[in-house]
Amino acid sequence: MPSNDARILLQAAVPTAAVGAIAAVVSGVVAGGKGAIGAVVATLIVILFMGIGLYVLQRTAKSLPHLFQSMGLMLFAAQILLLFIFLAAFKHTTLFSPKAFAFTLLAGTIIWTAAQTRAHMKAKILYVEPEKSGHSS
Numbered sequence: 001m002p003s004n005d006a007r008i009l010l011q012a013a014v015p016t017a018a019v020g021a022i023a024a025v026v027s028g029v030v031a032g033g034k035g036a037i038g039a040v041v042a043t044l045i046v047i048l049f050m051g052i053g054l055y056v057l058q059r060t061a062k063s064l065p066h067l068f069q070s071m072g073l074m075l076f077a078a079q080i081l082l083l084f085i086f087l088a089a090f091k092h093t094t095l096f097s098p099k100a101f102a103f104t105l106l107a108g109t110i111i112w113t114a115a116q117t118r119a120h121m122k123a124k125i126l127y128v129e130p131e132k133s134g135h136s137s
Contacts, residue, residue, distance in 0.1 A: 034097045038101035
């Protein structure tokens, strides 16, 4: 993974993990151990889904740059749909607190999206690949 891509991944994952840790503590206080487990599971799901999405999008940008924008929109819609499917699937679970899971999933998704957007805006990414430095005069 090129350094820009790794930097963007890191700048999105760290705030998401921090929010997940805060959510785990708050959920643990409010809903007990099952609340903390729900928050941790939700944080891991957000980081996994969004991280894979970022990787796929960066690969698409390199191999099929003309599809980058449409792929980004489709990928984001697919990620949100998958997260809603997870919410529906674990709605009545007894393994962890579904409310802590849902709120952490929502918060993590919002934080990841905002952090990734900020990282992309601050990144100095070239729009055109520079030519090789060898002159052919």
